[in-house]
Amino acid sequence: MTYTVAIFDLDGTLVDTLQDLADTANQMLIEYGYPQHPTDKYRYFVGDGLSTLIERILPKGATSSTIVRCSERFLEIYGNCWRRKSCPYPGINAMLARLKNAGLRLAVLSNKPHRFTLEHTAHFFPPDTFDLVLGQRPEVEKKPNPQGLIEILSALDTPASTCIYIGDTAVDMQTGRAAGVFTIGVLWGFRDHQELAEHHADLIVKHPMEIVHHAVASA
Structure with missing residues (x-):
């Protein structure tokens, strides 16, 4: 794939x-x-x-x-x-750079209010890291409804079969599965392996670079 x-x-x-x-x-x-x-x-x-x-x-x-x-x-x-103690997890920036260098387009979909989602990505990551950033907006159903994810797929003109969705909670796995994309659960976030496995993550990873290995090796 x-x-x-x-x-x-x-x-x-x-x-x-x-x-x-x-x-x-x-x-x-x-x-x-x-x-x-x-x-x-x-x-x-x-x-x-x-x-x-x-x-x-x-x-x-x-x-x-x-x-x-x-x-x-x-x-x-x-x-x-929100800037006081928050920071990217170790290895995240290197992982994003590797994915972009491999030719993947990157996006963010969050249940955080849209304003703060935009501010966080602009503050913590280099310009032009992401092709599209969407937080929670009143007119769009929040995750696990796949509406926002489908909107990103449409905006980037890409089929679900060529997309991966990466998150740390059951809600993320449910969102990805509802949209028909490959789901990756991460273990450095807020929830544990059991939750991700019970909600059918296609892949569970312990380190950001494992995302690169899967996405690029699958090419």
Whole structure:
């Protein structure tokens, strides 16, 4: 199989954002008088979009208006602190460079709000690394709905059979499978081998360069 496009999740796949996400959420919780959560718990709170994150960290029974208010405050805080501790995982930049040198086009699809997805990729990676970057937008269903992934395939004029989708959660594996692309689960992110295997990752890797070996060796 010849792969022409590699699409990546962002948080937990390209960039380790866990501490900044946890710090932001806990600051918001403190401000509104709610209990905080240990950082490690956020590995399972994040990944399904902002409103779901807020719903998970608030006490049970939170009203929709409370979720909206807390989501808005989260965004305000996060806008000032997302650069503090976040950084690309070791080996990510080298892996991306190798894929581009091999002729693959690269893209990002994230459930992070679109504004922050654009800001993260612009801040942490060289210009022109990605052909297309899409975060969560109100008019598009979030992952695991494959709408965003299909949009990228269409924009890059590539069939699903020549694309790989790389992520660190069950949601990512479900998204890729729903779009008919080859899925790669990564073990340096927020979730574990069991979750990726149970959701039928086509390949599970421990190091970024394994992605290159698969994508390029398959050409």
